[in-house]
Amino acid sequence: MPEVLVVVEATREFGVKKVTLELLTLARQLGSPSAVVLGGPGAVDALSGTLGEYGAEKIYAAEHEEIDGHLVAPKATVLADLVRRVQPAAVLLASSQEGKEIAGRLAVKLDNGLLTDVTELTTEGTATQVVFAGSTIVTSRVTRGLPLATLRPNSVTPAPASAPTTPAVERLDVVLGEADKLVRVVDRVAEQKGSRPELTEASVVVSGGRGVGNADNFKLVEELADLLGGAVGASRAAVDSGFYPHQFQVGQTGKTVSPQLYIALGISGAIQHRAGMQTSKTIVAVNKDPEAPIFELADFGVVGDLHKVVPQTAEEIRKRR
Amino acid sequence: MNIVVLVKQVPDSSMDRNLRSDDNTVDRGSASNVINEMDEYAIEEALRIRETHGGEVTVLTMGPAQATESIRKALQLGADKAVHVLDDALAGSCAVTTSRVLAAALGQLNPDLVLCGAESTDGRVQVMPHMLAERLGVAALTGARKLTIDGATLTVERQTEEGYEVVTAVTPAVVSVWDTINEVRLASFKGIMAAKKKPVQTLALADLGVPAGEVGAAGATTEVLSHHRRPPRSVGQRITDDGAGGIKLVEFLATEKFV
Numbered sequence: 001m002p003e004v005l006v007v008v009e010a011t012r013e014f015g016v017k018k019v020t021l022e023l024l025t026l027a028r029q030l031g032s033p034s035a036v037v038l039g040g041p042g043a044v045d046a047l048s049g050t051l052g053e054y055g056a057e058k059i060y061a062a063e064h065e066e067i068d069g070h071l072v073a074p075k076a077t078v079l080a081d082l083v084r085r086v087q088p089a090a091v092l093l094a095s096s097q098e099g100k101e102i103a104g105r106l107a108v109k110l111d112n113g114l115l116t117d118v119t120e121l122t123t124e125g126t127a128t129q130v131v132f133a134g135s136t137i138v139t140s141r142v143t144r145g146l147p148l149a150t151l152r153p154n155s156v157t158p159a160p161a162s163a164p165t166t167p168a169v170e171r172l173d174v175v176l177g178e179a180d181k182l183v184r185v186v187d188r189v190a191e192q193k194g195s196r197p198e199l200t201e202a203s204v205v206v207s208g209g210r211g212v213g214n215a216d217n218f219k220l221v222e223e224l225a226d227l228l229g230g231a232v233g234a235s236r237a238a239v240d241s242g243f244y245p246h247q248f249q250v251g252q253t254g255k256t257v258s259p260q261l262y263i264a265l266g267i268s269g270a271i272q273h274r275a276g277m278q279t280s281k282t283i284v285a286v287n288k289d290p291e292a293p294i295f296e297l298a299d300f301g302v303v304g305d306l307h308k309v310v311p312q313t314a315e316e317i318r319k320r321r
Numbered sequence: 322m323n324i325v326v327l328v329k330q331v332p333d334s335s336m337d338r339n340l341r342s343d344d345n346t347v348d349r350g351s352a353s354n355v356i357n358e359m360d361e362y363a364i365e366e367a368l369r370i371r372e373t374h375g376g377e378v379t380v381l382t383m384g385p386a387q388a389t390e391s392i393r394k395a396l397q398l399g400a401d402k403a404v405h406v407l408d409d410a411l412a413g414s415c416a417v418t419t420s421r422v423l424a425a426a427l428g429q430l431n432p433d434l435v436l437c438g439a440e441s442t443d444g445r446v447q448v449m450p451h452m453l454a455e456r457l458g459v460a461a462l463t464g465a466r467k468l469t470i471d472g473a474t475l476t477v478e479r480q481t482e483e484g485y486e487v488v489t490a491v492t493p494a495v496v497s498v499w500d501t502i503n504e505v506r507l508a509s510f511k512g513i514m515a516a517k518k519k520p521v522q523t524l525a526l527a528d529l530g531v532p533a534g535e536v537g538a539a540g541a542t543t544e545v546l547s548h549h550r551r552p553p554r555s556v557g558q559r560i561t562d563d564g565a566g567g568i569k570l571v572e573f574l575a576t577e578k579f580v
């Protein structure tokens with residue numbers, strides 16, 4: 001079986017990210033998955049169990065302070081060396097900011113084509129991409145080099161391998177040049193987000209807009225999100241009004257989400273907001289304006305005051321528990 | 322500080338955008354063309370840096386003839402001059418070859434700082450700053466929500482999925498910005514008049530020493546095989562809250578197995 005490299009993303013708090021599990025699931029359909037862990041010392045230990053569960057046959061581990069201490073360039077260098085050596089059938093990364101950045105550098109280093117925001121990839125290397133805010137679907141392929149693609153979160157249903165593996169760990173030499181060490185990370189600040197899933201990875205997203213009214217009322221949005229095990233999102237108007245922090249903005253200039261369920265509360269559904277959420281599987285909207293364009297997308301819409309509808313929704317979910 | 326701002330012309334994202342059926346490239350006729358929104362923040366940041374640190378702001382665009390409209394707008398906002406990489410052979414360029422051409426142009430301009438948008442609204446690729454930094458062997462500080470300059474040292478605060486990071490490098494460097502970095506200005510009447518006299522240099526591939534066969538559709542590293550419009554979502558159920566809207570909503574969620 002041809003080897004397919006999957007670049008692992010993980011957080012200290014939650015371990016291997018869901019999108020990496022999706023990547024491994026996809027890689028199993030294409031060949032034999034090898035996970036590539038690029039991080040600081042000790043990065044692999046906490047992750048190898050999960051990677052094996054999702055079918056990684058092998059783990060390439062590059063652990064070095066310099067990798068953690070600098071922005072993406074060292075990761076791209078180590079990965080390029082590995083790709084040159086093992087000549088895999090494909091290289092898969094997450095379509096996160098970092099995934100795309102590593103992939104971009106890799107593409108230049110190897111003079112290799114790059115496909116971003118891919119939702120499907122076949123063994124022949126044909127990729128499906130969603131462009132123009134979800135309005136157009138494209139099939140494409142790399143014509144120079146090997147299939148190099150970044151996968152959009154929530155494109156594949158992650159499934160553990162039928163037989164979990166105990167992946168062999170191969171340590172990689174980390175040989176960096178001066179150009180890899182130009183950008184130093186001087187501080188990393190974790191902003192607390194509690195136990196909620198990450199916005200782009202969540203299966204359920206509950207978003208609030210200007211109609212929520214004020215920052216305090218966002219508690220309603222959070223409460224519903226928590227009852228559904230979801231993440232909280234916000235429209236740009238809500239962010240600009242200071243109701244909710246910018247990193248939760250959904251839309252053209254925020255995050256693109258594609259969850260199983262998207263609930264829009266007090267959001268009108270401007271085209272730039274739709275750009276970030278219209279590929280969601282099921283869409284629910286609560287808005288007091290029956291003319292709001294969000295209803296054009298909604299599988300279920302409630303015309304009404306969210307300050308009445310949302311507490312009742314929360315109450316009813318609790319009752320049914 | 323000698324600053325180059327990368328400006329890309331894109332189809333207006335608030336209008337209906339399409340790919341062409343003949344060659345699968347962006348249909349520049351189907352929506353009006355505007356400056357990529359995020360690049361406006363890069364222009365603004367460049368103007369602010371010039372106001373405090375002095376220097377010159379040059380706009381660099383690779384794109385077809387109509388991209389001059391976007392160049393003019395950037396000059397009206399206050400950029401000093403512009404370079405337009407214009408060559409028929411560039412049509413159909415992929416990200417990898419675009420970065421090669423832009424890097425060649427930057428090599429001639431030799432700036433201390435390259436500012437660009439964090440991503441373009443047509444591609445949403447977010448790769449250009451790192452591709453350019455890789456080719457030029459300079460630092461890339463991406464996704465800046467704050468940029469401070471102290472002599473040759475650049476410090477950037479950038480949003481991450483877990484919170485934020487502070488990263489630092491010395492010039493020359495590429496910095497990409499998010500729309501959270503500043504508030505953009507509108508062009509003034511004076512700026513609009515002054516822009517008419519500002520120099521716009523046009524460079525062809527030959528001027529950059531890049532062989533035409535290695536870029537554009539001929540040299541592209543990826544290929545679009547087909548495209549189609551996503552079918553519109555089917556119209557769903559809509560109810561008006563009669564006092565039990567929340568309960569009905571939960572009933573819907575229950576039939577869809579979300580609760």
Ligand SMILES: Cc1cc2nc3c(=O)[nH]c(=O)nc-3n(C[C@H](O)[C@H](O)[C@H](O)COP(=O)(O)OP(=O)(O)OC[C@H]3O[C@@H](n4cnc5c(N)ncnc54)[C@H](O)[C@@H]3O)c2cc1C
Pocket residue numbers: 208209210211212234235236237238249250251252253254255265266267268269270271272273276286287288289292304305306307358
């Ligand atoms: C370049 C550019 C980029 C942009 N990027 C983004 C982006 O990334 N994300 C984004 O979201 N927007 C973006 N926008 C902004 C976008 O155009 C809209 O302005 C924004 O999405 C509106 O947010 P909203 O729906 O919360 O507010 P509004 O449009 O003001 O809508 C508020 C809605 O709440 C409803 N409402 C009010 N009170 C209640 C109540 N009590 N109960 C129920 N409903 C109520 C109203 O009927 C209304 O429909 C961008 C715009 C531009 C120009």
Ligand SMILES: Nc1ncnc2c1ncn2[C@@H]1O[C@H](COP(=O)(O)O)[C@@H](O)[C@H]1O
Pocket residue numbers: 327328329330357359360363381382383384419436437438439440441442444445446447448449450
């Ligand atoms: N053809 C181009 N001409 C000038 N700048 C560009 C071009 N393509 C991309 N850029 C710059 O690179 C940024 C990121 O683009 P992208 O990687 O396409 O998302 C954009 O915001 C622009 O500043």
